[in-house]
Amino acid sequence: MNEYEVIKKFFLPLSLKKDFSLNLDDDAALLPKKKQLIVGTDSIVEGDHFEKNEKNPLLIAKKLLRVNLSDLASMSADPFGYTLNLSLPNYKNKKKLINWIKLFAKGLKQDQSKYQIKLLGGDTVLTKGPLILSLTLFGYKNKKIIKRSDAKLDDDIYVTGNIGDSGIGYKILLKKLKLNNYLNNFYINRHKLPNPPVKFGKKLFLFANSATDISDGLLADLNNIITASKCGAIIMSENIPFSKETKSLIIKKKINIDYLFTCGEDYQLIFTANKNNSTKINSLAKKNSIKITKIGNIIKKRKLVILNKNNQELSFKSLGFKHF
Amino acid sequence: MNEYEVIKKFFLPLSLKKDFSLNLDDDAALLPKKKQLIVGTDSIVEGDHFEKNEKNPLLIAKKLLRVNLSDLASMSADPFGYTLNLSLPNYKNKKKLINWIKLFAKGLKQDQSKYQIKLLGGDTVLTKGPLILSLTLFGYKNKKIIKRSDAKLDDDIYVTGNIGDSGIGYKILLKKLKLNNYLNNFYINRHKLPNPPVKFGKKLFLFANSATDISDGLLADLNNIITASKCGAIIMSENIPFSKETKSLIIKKKINIDYLFTCGEDYQLIFTANKNNSTKINSLAKKNSIKITKIGNIIKKRKLVILNKNNQELSFKSLGFKHF
Numbered sequence: 001m002n003e004y005e006v007i008k009k010f011f012l013p014l015s016l017k018k019d020f021s022l023n024l025d026d027d028a029a030l031l032p033k034k035k036q037l038i039v040g041t042d043s044i045v046e047g048d049h050f051e052k053n054e055k056n057p058l059l060i061a062k063k064l065l066r067v068n069l070s071d072l073a074s075m076s077a078d079p080f081g082y083t084l085n086l087s088l089p090n091y092k093n094k095k096k097l098i099n100w101i102k103l104f105a106k107g108l109k110q111d112q113s114k115y116q117i118k119l120l121g122g123d124t125v126l127t128k129g130p131l132i133l134s135l136t137l138f139g140y141k142n143k144k145i146i147k148r149s150d151a152k153l154d155d156d157i158y159v160t161g162n163i164g165d166s167g168i169g170y171k172i173l174l175k176k177l178k179l180n181n182y183l184n185n186f187y188i189n190r191h192k193l194p195n196p197p198v199k200f201g202k203k204l205f206l207f208a209n210s211a212t213d214i215s216d217g218l219l220a221d222l223n224n225i226i227t228a229s230k231c232g233a234i235i236m237s238e239n240i241p242f243s244k245e246t247k248s249l250i251i252k253k254k255i256n257i258d259y260l261f262t263c264g265e266d267y268q269l270i271f272t273a274n275k276n277n278s279t280k281i282n283s284l285a286k287k288n289s290i291k292i293t294k295i296g297n298i299i300k301k302r303k304l305v306i307l308n309k310n311n312q313e314l315s316f317k318s319l320g321f322k323h324f
Numbered sequence: 325m326n327e328y329e330v331i332k333k334f335f336l337p338l339s340l341k342k343d344f345s346l347n348l349d350d351d352a353a354l355l356p357k358k359k360q361l362i363v364g365t366d367s368i369v370e371g372d373h374f375e376k377n378e379k380n381p382l383l384i385a386k387k388l389l390r391v392n393l394s395d396l397a398s399m400s401a402d403p404f405g406y407t408l409n410l411s412l413p414n415y416k417n418k419k420k421l422i423n424w425i426k427l428f429a430k431g432l433k434q435d436q437s438k439y440q441i442k443l444l445g446g447d448t449v450l451t452k453g454p455l456i457l458s459l460t461l462f463g464y465k466n467k468k469i470i471k472r473s474d475a476k477l478d479d480d481i482y483v484t485g486n487i488g489d490s491g492i493g494y495k496i497l498l499k500k501l502k503l504n505n506y507l508n509n510f511y512i513n514r515h516k517l518p519n520p521p522v523k524f525g526k527k528l529f530l531f532a533n534s535a536t537d538i539s540d541g542l543l544a545d546l547n548n549i550i551t552a553s554k555c556g557a558i559i560m561s562e563n564i565p566f567s568k569e570t571k572s573l574i575i576k577k578k579i580n581i582d583y584l585f586t587c588g589e590d591y592q593l594i595f596t597a598n599k600n601n602s603t604k605i606n607s608l609a610k611k612n613s614i615k616i617t618k619i620g621n622i623i624k625k626r627k628l629v630i631l632n633k634n635n636q637e638l639s640f641k642s643l644g645f646k647h648f
Contacts, residue, residue: 004551025552026471027395027536028364028463037361040352041460042447043409071351085367085409085458125369129453134409136365136460139352147350212351227328228349 001098003124010105016081016118029121036141040071046130050192051173057100059192060133061107066194068137069115070213070267073201076146077139079115084122085134115198144205146271151210151229155272155298158281160197160290162243163218165190167263168255186245194267200288204271207281211271217264219319223304225272234305235296237314258316272298325422327448334429340405340442353445360465364395370454374516375497381424383516384457385431390518392461393439394537394591397525400470401463403439408446409458439522468529470595475534475553479596479622482605484521484614486567487542489514491587492579510569518591524612528595531605535595541588543643547628549596558629559620561638582640596622
């Protein structure tokens with residue numbers, strides 16, 4: 001099977017209609033013209049965003065799509081298509097390679113129907129090193145785009161979902177933490193298969209002033225918002241939402257709260273909104289079966305303040321994952 | 325220097341105006357709406373498209389841009405901006421890493437002014453393995469897009485520039501060929517710094533029926549055209565354009581003609597056009613200081629026929645580089 005045959009067999013069935021993808025037959029693809037487009041791009045790396053020698057390429061495909069869907073959700077865009085830059089494992093056994101591609105494409109297909117998006121084009125290379133997979137996701141702009149830089153004084157700060165589960169899964173994969181089988185699987189699954197609130201994100205433009213997704217860590221990403229918006233934030237550590245599993249680990253002192261605030265890869269949304277929108281926000285969250293939690297407020301002083309239940313300020317060595 | 329500071333210092337000066345790039349401050353960027361957009365994406369890999377431990381990241385940046393410019397040129401599009409997926413070398417010495425980024429950004433900057441394009445956004449990761457760098461290039465559609473699939477019966481087949489120089493450079497880097505210093509440098513430079521005919525490509529829509537860029541090898545890429553167009557081609561090996569340096573190597577039997585036809589990475593254009601356009605084509609090539617050569621014709625029979633000077637059909641073991 002040569003590259004052409006692989007594309008026809010596994011990727012052409014995933015592609016956007018011919019007018020745009022040109023049957024994946026050309027050097028480039030066309031983009032729809034009817035609306036303003038938004039583009040985001042994220043890469044994932046073997047051994048970092050997904051497990052070294054991951055046995056199930058289906059999970060890699062889904063994670064690659066979802067980390068990018070998370071970016072567009074945070075801007076309240078409506079995703080429709082993507083291009084791929086795949087580095088494929090350079091297996092000498094070509095059957096093994098084809099099987100890898102087959103499962104990877106299956107993962108794409110499942111999430112394409114879940115999220116209503118299609119493939120536009122891409123490029124493949126082979127690598128002997130760790131896999132690095134990039135995806136560039138296109139969406140339509142909604143009435144408003146939600147940026148990091150538009151947080152307003154006194155805005156409420158909300159997060160969706162729970163914080164830290166993915167980071168605990170990562171620790172388990174690195175063998176830096178060992179729990180029982182049930183919990184190991186629970187957390188590893190959270191790390192391998194994020195579940196960004198894509199539908200809810202599309203509605204952000206109705207109520208949010210600013211937003212970003214939590215990829216580098218709750219504190220680092222909130223810090224991105226206040227830096228871009230030239231303001232500060234005060235959050236109550238007691239209000240940060242954790243899963244019941246994680247609450248129990250905290251009580252048993254099996255996990256440090258600092259780690260949960262900074263470990264990243266949650267792929268949940270953090271957004272700020274005017275206090276007057278709280279009823280609307282809660283009802284939209286309920287409608288979309290999304291957990292949302294108010295964790296604090298935007299303040300004038302350009303500082304990120306984290307208070308414990310006794311109103312004492314907590315200090316953090318680092319705000320979260322910085323690439324270098 | 326953290327990631328935020330690196331982006332502000334090295335990449336923000338390269339970015340498209342704030343309305344689109346959002347100051348590289350957000351999870352995604354906006355794309356202009358005024359015209360139909362075309363998108364292409366290509367990755368380059370250390371040790372394959374560029375030398376292992378390449379000392380000059382400026383060259384890597386330029387090659388990454390140019391292989392993508394080559395794709396859009398072949399569709400007769402007008403490039404304006406790009407997103408980047410960078411894997412950066414995971415040097416323990418942070419000064420070395422910052423210096424790598426500085427030189428890489430310098431290469432981008434130089435080619436941005438040469439080709440009149442700007443940065444829209446991107447993502448960075450660190451890797452211990454071979455670097456894999458991806459770029460997604462956006463262009464405006466011209467009056468017509470030139471696809472691979474529209475070659476017409478009896479069309480003339482043209483190529484721009486010379487064939488095989490880059491492939492010879494690759495052989496020299498792999499130490500599979502050793503020439504004198506002058507020639508080593510000449511060919512390595514051709515491999516490291518392709519020079520796709522971007523301006524001429526923008527004019528293809530005026531005269532060409534089909535086109536692609538020569539990345540996988542002259543024969544493989546011509547084969548892509550005839551496969552997509554459901555036709556065949558006949559080319560005269562005597563007409564394939566070589567540099568005077570390569571002609572001399574062929575005479576001295578230092579290099580095999582099969583290799584030159586199939587080695588790829590020329591990043592020149594191969595296009596087909598109606599015979600009646602030959603005057604127009606030659607005059608546009610002259611105006612753009614582009615060497616063009618007619619190498620054959622499109623035929624009905626779905627086969628790629630290569631004839632030598634005695635009109636004998638040559639056979640090739642492989643048509644060129646297939647990724648797997």
